[in-house]
Amino acid sequence: MTSTAHMTSDGPPGPAVQAPAARAARISKAYGRGDARVVALDEVSLNLERSRFTAIMGPSGSGKSTLMHCMAGLDSVDSGEVFVGDIEVTRLDDKRLTRLRRDRIGFVFQAFNLVPTLTALENITLPLDIAGRKPDQTWLDTVVDTIGLRDRLKHRPSELSGGQQQRVACARALVSRPEIIFADEPTGNLDSRSGAEVLSFLRNSVREMGQTVVMVTHDPVAAAYADLVVFLADGRVVDQIPEPTAEKVLERMKGFELPGVTS
Numbered sequence: 001m002t003s004t005a006h007m008t009s010d011g012p013p014g015p016a017v018q019a020p021a022a023r024a025a026r027i028s029k030a031y032g033r034g035d036a037r038v039v040a041l042d043e044v045s046l047n048l049e050r051s052r053f054t055a056i057m058g059p060s061g062s063g064k065s066t067l068m069h070c071m072a073g074l075d076s077v078d079s080g081e082v083f084v085g086d087i088e089v090t091r092l093d094d095k096r097l098t099r100l101r102r103d104r105i106g107f108v109f110q111a112f113n114l115v116p117t118l119t120a121l122e123n124i125t126l127p128l129d130i131a132g133r134k135p136d137q138t139w140l141d142t143v144v145d146t147i148g149l150r151d152r153l154k155h156r157p158s159e160l161s162g163g164q165q166q167r168v169a170c171a172r173a174l175v176s177r178p179e180i181i182f183a184d185e186p187t188g189n190l191d192s193r194s195g196a197e198v199l200s201f202l203r204n205s206v207r208e209m210g211q212t213v214v215m216v217t218h219d220p221v222a223a224a225y226a227d228l229v230v231f232l233a234d235g236r237v238v239d240q241i242p243e244p245t246a247e248k249v250l251e252r253m254k255g256f257e258l259p260g261v262t263s
């Protein structure tokens with residue numbers, strides 16, 4: 001993959017080449033031993049460019065979740081390097097990893113993982129509260145307006161629809177302006193209309209706020225919201241589709257007609 005920024009001969013000096021928001025360099029990861037050994041990632045290299053929405057797809061067991069977890073510092077690699085911004089994740093001890101995840105990474109999971117006793121607003125600001133940081137009010141307002149839930153901020157999760165809860169979870173991921181948001185099947189538990197709301201929100205956060213988002217999905221319609229789809233198979237990156245449409249993605253998925261394929 002190529003860098004997005006270019007050097008110009010005139011104009012103010014700036015970063016000539018912008019580093020990707022996150023990068024994996026030849027990472028490998030196996031689970032189990034002997035006959036039970038499974039190679040989940042086999043020398044995967046991937047650049048996640050800034051302000052871009054990337055979808056990761058591939059058959060069941062192809063390594064999507066393992067790749068996300070390794071890139072987000074939730075799981076270790078056997079070899080290779082992972083960077084978030086200019087920080088080498090694969091060199092950090094547990095304490096620094098916790099701080100990196102807290103300060104520089106946002107997470108959105110299939111299960112919304114909201115705290116049931118807190119209001120929507122309290123859930124959104126929770127990561128900042130835990131970190132002892134005050135929310136930037138202007139930014140908080142922007143995020144709240146973008147998720148379109150200003151009139152629901154005092155509601156608890158049980159008083160919100162699934163789509164609204166997931167939008168709260170997205171806002172919680174965005175509020176600390178992380179380097180990158182990792183979303184693991186964020187629409188897996190939603191009906192198609194709620195899923196579309198969440199995906200539009202994620203895409204807007206990229207287009208309008210310059211956020212970087214990477215999402216694992218099995219759904220070609222969800223993947224079509226992304227700027228780039230990366231396909232994994234057997235722990236390797238096997239293809240990429242820039243500016244995907246659901247039709248193009250579906251067509252590519254037909255190439256994975258192997259036992260155990262989910263679509």
Ligand SMILES: Nc1ncnc2c1ncn2[C@@H]1O[C@H](COP(=O)(O)OP(=O)(O)OP(=O)(O)O)[C@@H](O)[C@H]1O
Binds near residue numbers: 067
């Ligand atoms: N904790 C673990 N212990 C043993 N094997 C594991 C573990 N986690 C994943 N694997 C194996 O590693 C391979 C990759 O798994 P991974 O969950 O990354 O795939 P995936 O593409 O996310 O699959 P799915 O689409 O079904 O969620 C699979 O063969 C899986 O069985």
